Amino acid sequence: MRGPSVLDLLEAVRRTARSHPAVRAWWMVPRARLRVQGSSAAKKGRVVELALECPVGHEIDFERIGQDVSRLLPGARVEVRAYHADDPENKALIRLFSRGEPAGSDAPLRESIGP
Numbered sequence: 001m002r003g004p005s006v007l008d009l010l011e012a013v014r015r016t017a018r019s020h021p022a023v024r025a026w027w028m029v030p031r032a033r034l035r036v037q038g039s040s041a042a043k044k045g046r047v048v049e050l051a052l053e054c055p056v057g058h059e060i061d062f063e064r065i066g067q068d069v070s071r072l073l074p075g076a077r078v079e080v081r082a083y084h085a086d087d088p089e090n091k092a093l094i095r096l097f098s099r100g101e102p103a104g105s106d107a108p109l110r111e112s113i114g115p
Helices: 006-017 062-071 088-092
Strands: 025-029 046-053 076-082 094-098
Touching: 006 025, 006 062, 006 094, 025 088, 046 062, 062 076
Parallel strands: 046 076
Antiparallel strands: 025 046, 025 094
């Protein structure tokens, strides 16, 4: 079984985001190397870490979101955590999907990925 590609991750996030409208932005923590079409397969059991940006006061079930995304990514386990605007690690994060204006941007954005 091949590991997930970057496009697989984008599609899984886009599909999962539909059920979680309170999440303003979905960020990937670039710890794992994901396959690009044509490159060798990723190691089985790859861990993908996501950081989710949510408005203050919203209760987000990070564990459930991780399970939802994992189900769409065979061969990967997805760990989800809160995005913290003051974390220096944020400079390395890769925004996968957003609604409105995420805290990590300087300009307003529309949804990064189609409907």
